[in-house]
Amino acid sequence: MNMKSRIALATLFVATTVACQAAGTITVKGSDTLVILAQKWAEVYMGKHPEVKIQVTGGGTGTGFAALQNKTTDLCNASRKIKAKEIATCVAAFNGAKPTEYKVAVDGLSIYVSVENPVKELSLEQLEGIFTGKIKNWKELGGNDAPITLYSRENSSGTYEFFKEHVLNGKDFASSAQTMPGTAAVLQAVAKDKNGIGYGGAAYGAGAKHLPIKPSANEPAIEPTEENVLGQKYPIWRYLYVYVNPALDKGEIAAYLNWIRGDEGQKLVKEVGYFPLPAQWRQK
Amino acid sequence: MQPQGKRPIGWMGIHRGHRAHPFEWLAEKAIFLVSLSAILMVLLIFVFVAREAIPVMFGRMDSALIQPIIPPDETDMHPPEKIREYLGLTKQQFTAMDKDIIRTLMEVKVDAQNEIPPSFRTDPDAKLNTTEWRYLLQPYQWTGYEKPAYIWQPVGQIHKYNIVPLFVGTLKTTAVGLLFAVPLAIGAAIYVSQLARPRAREIIKPTIELLSGIPSVVVGFFALLVMATFLQSIFGYQTRLNAFVAGIALSFAVIPIVFSIAEDALTSVPRSYTQAALALGASRWQTAWQIILPAALPGVFAAIVLGFGRAIGETMIILMVTSASEMSWSLFSGARSITATIAAEMGEVVRGGHHYRMLFLLGALLFAATFVTNMVAEIIMLRFKRRLEGKR
Numbered sequence: 001m002n003m004k005s006r007i008a009l010a011t012l013f014v015a016t017t018v019a020c021q022a023a024g025t026i027t028v029k030g031s032d033t034l035v036i037l038a039q040k041w042a043e044v045y046m047g048k049h050p051e052v053k054i055q056v057t058g059g060g061t062g063t064g065f066a067a068l069q070n071k072t073t074d075l076c077n078a079s080r081k082i083k084a085k086e087i088a089t090c091v092a093a094f095n096g097a098k099p100t101e102y103k104v105a106v107d108g109l110s111i112y113v114s115v116e117n118p119v120k121e122l123s124l125e126q127l128e129g130i131f132t133g134k135i136k137n138w139k140e141l142g143g144n145d146a147p148i149t150l151y152s153r154e155n156s157s158g159t160y161e162f163f164k165e166h167v168l169n170g171k172d173f174a175s176s177a178q179t180m181p182g183t184a185a186v187l188q189a190v191a192k193d194k195n196g197i198g199y200g201g202a203a204y205g206a207g208a209k210h211l212p213i214k215p216s217a218n219e220p221a222i223e224p225t226e227e228n229v230l231g232q233k234y235p236i237w238r239y240l241y242v243y244v245n246p247a248l249d250k251g252e253i254a255a256y257l258n259w260i261r262g263d264e265g266q267k268l269v270k271e272v273g274y275f276p277l278p279a280q281w282r283q284k
Numbered sequence: 285m286q287p288q289g290k291r292p293i294g295w296m297g298i299h300r301g302h303r304a305h306p307f308e309w310l311a312e313k314a315i316f317l318v319s320l321s322a323i324l325m326v327l328l329i330f331v332f333v334a335r336e337a338i339p340v341m342f343g344r345m346d347s348a349l350i351q352p353i354i355p356p357d358e359t360d361m362h363p364p365e366k367i368r369e370y371l372g373l374t375k376q377q378f379t380a381m382d383k384d385i386i387r388t389l390m391e392v393k394v395d396a397q398n399e400i401p402p403s404f405r406t407d408p409d410a411k412l413n414t415t416e417w418r419y420l421l422q423p424y425q426w427t428g429y430e431k432p433a434y435i436w437q438p439v440g441q442i443h444k445y446n447i448v449p450l451f452v453g454t455l456k457t458t459a460v461g462l463l464f465a466v467p468l469a470i471g472a473a474i475y476v477s478q479l480a481r482p483r484a485r486e487i488i489k490p491t492i493e494l495l496s497g498i499p500s501v502v503v504g505f506f507a508l509l510v511m512a513t514f515l516q517s518i519f520g521y522q523t524r525l526n527a528f529v530a531g532i533a534l535s536f537a538v539i540p541i542v543f544s545i546a547e548d549a550l551t552s553v554p555r556s557y558t559q560a561a562l563a564l565g566a567s568r569w570q571t572a573w574q575i576i577l578p579a580a581l582p583g584v585f586a587a588i589v590l591g592f593g594r595a596i597g598e599t600m601i602i603l604m605v606t607s608a609s610e611m612s613w614s615l616f617s618g619a620r621s622i623t624a625t626i627a628a629e630m631g632e633v634v635r636g637g638h639h640y641r642m643l644f645l646l647g648a649l650l651f652a653a654t655f656v657t658n659m660v661a662e663i664i665m666l667r668f669k670r671r672l673e674g675k676r
Contacts, residue, residue: 059631060631060632061632062631062632062633062634062635063631063632065634066635083396083634084392084393084395084396084399085396085634085637086634087392087395088371088372088389088392088393089634089635089636091385091388091389091392092373092377092381092385092389095385096382096384096385096388098388098392132428147522149522149523149524154607154628154629155437155438155439155628155629155632156439156628156629156630156631156632156633157632158632160439161439161440164439164440165401165440169401169403170401170403170404170440170441171428172426172428172435172437172440172444173437175433175435175436175437175449175608175609175610175611176523176608176610176617176618177608178523178525178606178607178608178618179607179608179609179620179628180607181603181604181607181628185508185604188508188509189524189525192509192512192513192524193524196524
């Protein structure tokens with residue numbers, strides 16, 4: 001065997017191994033809210049299908065969409081709906097196709113206050129007043145005579161955006177609101193500050209009190225339990241999404257997407273602390 | 285002692301008095317190229333940052349919520365150039381697309397306008413281009429506000445991009461950090477270099493320098509959990525996480541830098557100065573304070589400038605300890621620095637969108653600000669040096 005053919009053979013060998021790897025690898029990128037859940041899914045799925053490799057990274061919903069349109073990721077996790085501008089860039093990159101949206105889980109948002117806080121429940125209207133800075137003292141809500149400290153999330157977080165759109169009805173947060181780098185940090189801060197109030201995933205628990213919320217002033221307050229969130233009684237909840245380039249939505253990727261939206265995948269959603277999809281959105 | 289006349293040193297040191305060993309010559313050139321590449325790198329970074337910020341700088345972005353719509357069916361009635369601008373595409377992208385893609389893009393554009401909640405359709409703010417300089421720098425009375433305000437809330441239906449609160453936040457935390465760190469660090473440097481016994485010096489110096497090895501995340505975490513509570517119990521202010529706590533935490537990062545450079549400067553003052561001062565009857569303290577410190581002033585000043593650079597550029601500590609884009613000069617209210625803003629928001633922005641460009645504008649402004657302060661500091665240092673050497 002002369003040198004040339006040996007090199008050619010080696011190249012062929014490398015090329016085939018790379019190709020094989022590429023065929024069996026699914027890359028997932030995006031929302032930090034979803035990253036733990038996505039890792040869990042990937043772990044369990046890879047255990048059952050050893051031929052498939054799934055790589056999960058976070059970085060934020062926006063980063064995920066950027067990667068989706070650059071085709072550096074197959075799936076994009078998102079804690080908010082895709083924006084028109086992002087659809088537009090995807091359309092330009094995907095030859096005219098819009099990315100396909102899949103709902104993959106439900107997340108309920110809790111309102112946290114300190115355990116020492118005597119306030120028992122709040123209405124949505126009061127929440128809007130508190131977080132826009134109109135209500136400044138706990139006294140106005142039947143609590144102690146103490147100023148309210150607001151704990152919010154970074155505006156890059158899907159949770160922040162959701163809360164602003166749906167609880168504050170698009171109004172601005174009070175500028176004195178502290179923006180914390182994660183839900184755990186919000187909880188931590190509220191646990192240490194007896195006049196604090198914050199919001200975050202219902203899955204996070206220890207250290208603070210989750211306040212029941214009244215959808216309007218006359219209705220009874222509702223606890224953020226699974227039953228209430230899935231029954232759409234509890235007023236603050238949202239879907240979590242996965243987006244995919246429709247050209248790639250076949251073979252292994254489609255099988256994986258079906259699996260996470262099926263009963264097995266949805267069982268894991270609960271383990272990680274989010275709420276599983278209602279039956280009509282599931283993959284049968 | 286100066287040699288008579290300068291030795292000729294030509295381009296890249298080729299015409300030198302002695303002949304270098306070929307290998308040495310090669311190594312020298314390699315190092316020279318590396319240092320050149322550092323300069324190139326700085327330039328490239330600045331060009332990159334500035335390029336991304338330019339559309340916002342010259343008012344070429346439009347962030348208004350309500351935009352005029354061209355119905356997809358009327359695409360053919362308009363000149364292609366107008367459609368291209370309407371869709372925000374580059375010429376290359378536009379020519380590569382077929383009719384169907386253009387049509388889909390036109391439809392997406394209409395969808396986006398239909399998504400706007402009804403309450404914002406009648407809002408006069410929805411028609412404003414909030415990336416104009418007057419909205420970036422001057423207070424403005426937005427709908428729902430009682431008086432004009434400086435608001436940084438880039439996410440939402442109306443994008444509010446006032447950068448003043450961020451600059452104030454950066455200044456507040458940096459000022460507290462330096463006010464706390466500089467006297468401590470320079471005091472420690474004087475003590476260690478002039479007054480301490482060798483034994484004490486051997487312990488103190490490495491210990492302070494070890495402080496710079498602590499990752500800023502750890503410092504931030506410590507400040508968030510322990511220091512914030514401790515300081516609140518002493519001073520009794522209302523906001524637990526504020527610029528003051530962040531500044532103190534920042535000083536942990538600044539102290540080792542200022543200390544080690546100031547200490548070097550103080551130690552490198554010739555021994556004869558001390559000996560002369562002591563021989564003339566000055567006490568050790570007088571010698572340190574009145575002779576050594578003034579002689580080492582350029583170096584000490586350089587230490588402070590570097591400390592300032594570290595403080596203004598530090599991200600993680602401030603991001604963890606406090607982050608409220610509040611327009612307030614009070615040290616005991618929240619603050620949000622420019623660096624923390626960029627770090628926190630870059631991950632989720634739409635690439636090429638106005639928020640993205642705005643963050644790059646912030647980066648460019650920060651770069652410019654540190655560049656100017658460093659330059660001014662360099663000039664002042666030069667003056668100091670001249671005066672000390674009696675050159676005037």
